[in-house]
Amino acid sequence: MTTGTRLPAAERRLELIETAVRVFSEGSYRGTTTAEIAREAGVSEPILYRHFASKRDLYFAALEHVWAQAQAAWETAVADAPDVLAALETMGRGHFAVRDCKHQLSELWVQALSEATEDPELRKYLRRHLREVHDFFVGLLRRGQEEGVLRADRDIEAEAWNFLAGSILGMVGRRVGLLDDAEVGRIRASRLAWLSA
Helix, strand or coil: CCCCCCCCCCHHHHHHHHHHHHHHEEECCCCCCCHHHHHHHHCCHHHHHCCCCHHHHHHHHHHHHHHHHHHHHHHHHHCCCCCCHHHHHHHHHHHHHHHHCHHHHHHHHHHHHHHHHHCCHHHHHHHHHHHHHHHHHHHHHHHHHHHHCCCCCCCCHHHHHHHHHHHHHHHHHHHHHHHHHHHHHHHHHHHHHHCCC
């Protein structure tokens, strides 16, 4: 935190987004206030509103930021792995770190899903955002089929939705104490076994 320091607008905006990610992830969309985020970032609420028109806009920016981090981490895993199957295994193992961007992404999804029925703008945003994440996985899984490490007879469009559903299930399971890391790991391993050529 850079309390009291005047930052260029782009740096201040990024600092506010990173603070919002942390505060939203530790609390909830509904329960978190812009005043709380501003206080945590060491700025006044009017400074926050210079960068974001509303709490919803800040939430969207937080979700986009975490998705960009997760996507970059997954693309690195793919680039560093011998094939898509090995990359998927690496990506899954990285899901358990509490401060990890993938954990935060799932956390923010769960919060958004719980609010979407009452907020048409959030619902519209979430549809677009989740479709973008789905399409990323479609591309990744198709590549795995082309490499011959994923079964050619699997419906990749449907399997990409299963990956998103697994992320949400893992977060819900951890939130309510239904699933521990070992159980989530077994679910992940079962999905990969189903897909493996």
